[in-house]
Structure formats: structure tokens, C-alpha cells
Amino acid sequence: MQPKQSIxxxxxxxxxxxxxxxKRELGLKEVIKLASNENxxxxxxxxxxxxxKELEHISIYPDSFSTDLTAAVAAYLGVExxxxxxxxxxxxxxxxxxxxxxxxxxxxxxxxETFSQYRHNAVIEGATIVEVPLKDGVHDLTAMLAxxxxxxxxxxxxxxxxxxxxxxxxxxxEAFVRQVPSNVIVALxxxxxxxxxxxxxxxxxxxxxxxxxxILLRTFSKIHGLASLRIGYGAAxxxxxxxxxxxxxxxxTTRMAQAAAAASLADTDFVGGCRDxxxxxxxxxxxxxxxxxxxxxxxxGNFIMVDVKMPSAQAFDGLLRRGVISRARWAHHPxxxxxxxxxxxxxxxxxAALEAVLTEAAVLG
Numbered sequence: 001m002q003p004k005q006s007i008x009x010x011x012x013x014x015x016x017x018x019x020x021x022x023k024r025e026l027g028l029k030e031v032i033k034l035a036s037n038e039n040x041x042x043x044x045x046x047x048x049x050x051x052x053k054e055l056e057h058i059s060i061y062p063d064s065f066s067t068d069l070t071a072a073v074a075a076y077l078g079v080e081x082x083x084x085x086x087x088x089x090x091x092x093x094x095x096x097x098x099x100x101x102x103x104x105x106x107x108x109x110x111x112x113e114t115f116s117q118y119r120h121n122a123v124i125e126g127a128t129i130v131e132v133p134l135k136d137g138v139h140d141l142t143a144m145l146a147x148x149x150x151x152x153x154x155x156x157x158x159x160x161x162x163x164x165x166x167x168x169x170x171x172x173x174e175a176f177v178r179q180v181p182s183n184v185i186v187a188l189x190x191x192x193x194x195x196x197x198x199x200x201x202x203x204x205x206x207x208x209x210x211x212x213x214x215i216l217l218r219t220f221s222k223i224h225g226l227a228s229l230r231i232g233y234g235a236a237x238x239x240x241x242x243x244x245x246x247x248x249x250x251x252x253t254t255r256m257a258q259a260a261a262a263a264s265l266a267d268t269d270f271v272g273g274c275r276d277x278x279x280x281x282x283x284x285x286x287x288x289x290x291x292x293x294x295x296x297x298x299x300x301g302n303f304i305m306v307d308v309k310m311p312s313a314q315a316f317d318g319l320l321r322r323g324v325i326s327r328a329r330w331a332h333h334p335x336x337x338x339x340x341x342x343x344x345x346x347x348x349x350x351x352a353a354l355e356a357v358l359t360e361a362a363v364l365g
Contacts, residue, residue, distance in 0.1 A: 006126045022325060032349055033325045034340040037303050041274050043225030044267040050259040062255040069258045072265055073233060077205060082238040085245055086253050090191055090219040090232030095121050097187060099247045101153045102127040109147045110156040111139050113163065113332045115189060118156040137164040137297040141176040148184060155180060158189040160196065163330060163338040165299035169200040177207050177214060186214045192301030194223040194271055195278050212237040222302065223274050224264040229257035278302050281341040288351045292358065305338045310361050312337050318357035324350050
């Protein structure tokens, strides 16, 4: 058997370790997962009710065009229905973009430490990846603009950036988009946008309305708490959406996901409450990291990337033995871990575990 040469050495995506697996491996009764940026407060009760209602129709294929959800999201964003496309998470919209536009010899520009699926899907399509180093944990848009050539097809801007949690603000992003050639797609990945409280965050909808080459990527996996249902979307000019739609698989989102997403979108009280609780948890962790003398990047999502002053794999293992699953092994920040902001109880348990790991490392060192 001969697979695509481009995938022979392609690493398989490694998600955060499952809670049950950690319990079995380490004989723990209580484990906190703060590795995958899931919503610790669950999902909307309205979404749960919508899921239960759809169970009656589980034997029937879903609406391939997500008609009702498309109408809901279009109204929410203030765009036309033909400007929306859905995927199994925003991950699938990334996949569709790569499949629709990237071919061998094309180039795609991204940060050197950002969401891994941009690189992953570009490699599968045989495109050349051009990585631009982050500047103090933030996308260096000036350098990214300079990296664009006549072979560039897509530029990816993850905002807030995963894993650093940093943002580029409106003025610099607008200046960047205005200088990107109109034939180059600017993919703005805003998976964590609902958590942002900084008023300088870009008005990406205004940019999308003005520039036909801008596409917004969003998801119901994070603040909406529908990660297991796998549903996200892209929003762009109708011409761009039509081209991406040509590579979309039929029935790529489920009945339950569509119904739950529409119900959650309407539950603004749930979303707002999660944003407020996340902000409080972020402030608490900032205070604790300051007390421990640990550097961290200014966070705008529901996670923080913090320097634990030891190899991240060592910190990961130490936390794991104490029942906390974190995220580690960043290529360009080898002493940093990424930690999801949890509930107050989870945050306190994490800090206690981290302090024990740091103390142990100091003693052993």
C-alpha cells in the first residue's frame, strides 16, 4: 500500500488524555481535566432539551444544509444565509479550506506556535508551510505580511491564539488585512471569541463584510459546551463559502448538533454567565501565578499558558500524578504548560497540585 507521500511522517493529533484512562493508569479516584479547553460549566439547559427532542428522529438523516441553524447563525451575525458553512467542529472547516484551495507547490502562512490543524491539513494537501515566529507570544502580522509571496493561498490568524491565549487587536489586524493581496485568503480562527473581554478585540465581522477574502472560523465546542457534538462554522463572502461548500461531505453535522447549537446560540444568559465566571477564574490564576513568581501570557480565551520553570513534560507528569491533566510539550516554549481555566474548585486544586510539583522539583534539583 502506498499512501500520499506527504502523510508518511505526519504526526497523529494528540488530544488531552481522557479522565478514565488516567484513573486506570494511576489508580486515582478523582481526576480534573484541564487540557482541552472544555467548558467546566457544561452546556445550556436549552441545548440539552433540544438534544432530547431530537432523539426521536435519530434514525433519520440530518438536514445536510443545516437550514434552521444557518438561519439562526446568519441572524446572529447579521449576514446572509449563503455566507455560512458548517462543519464537524471548526476543525472540519479548516480541513475544507485546505482541501478547496491548497495544492502541491502552494504556500500557506501561519504562526510557528498556533493551532496544529492548519499545518496538519496543509501537509496532507502537499502545500508548503511558512511559519512565522510569534513575537512575545503574539502573531507578528508585519512579518507574516512580509512572508506572503505569489504562491501564498491562505494566511491563518488564530485570535485568541491557541496555545498562548494572546490576541491581535483591531487596528493592527485591519491594517494587515488591507495589505494582504485580495487573492490570498485570510482565515481568522475565533474559536474563543465569546470569552474575550478586551474592547480592542477586532471587529472581524466588519472586516469580513468589507473584504471578500476574509473568512471567520467559530465553534460551539468552547463556551457553548457542545464539544462532543462536533459543530462549528465558517462565515465569509458568499462566493468564498460556495467554493468551500463544493468539498463539504453530505450530512457532515448531526441532527442533535444542529438543534443543540441553535438552542445554545439563543441562550445568551448561559454564555454571558460562562464568560463572567471564566474572567473570575482567570484573575484568580493570575494572582496565584504572580504569588509563585511564574510568567504567563496575557490570556483572552479560557486557558492560560504559564512558564513552570521546568521541562513541561516533567510538570505534566507531576500534575498528572496528582490528578490534574494539563497540556504540555510546546516546541518553542519548552518550559510552559497550557492550563484550561476551570471551576473555582478545579482552579484551587490545580494551584495546590502545581505548588506541590514546584516544591518537589526544587527539592530534587
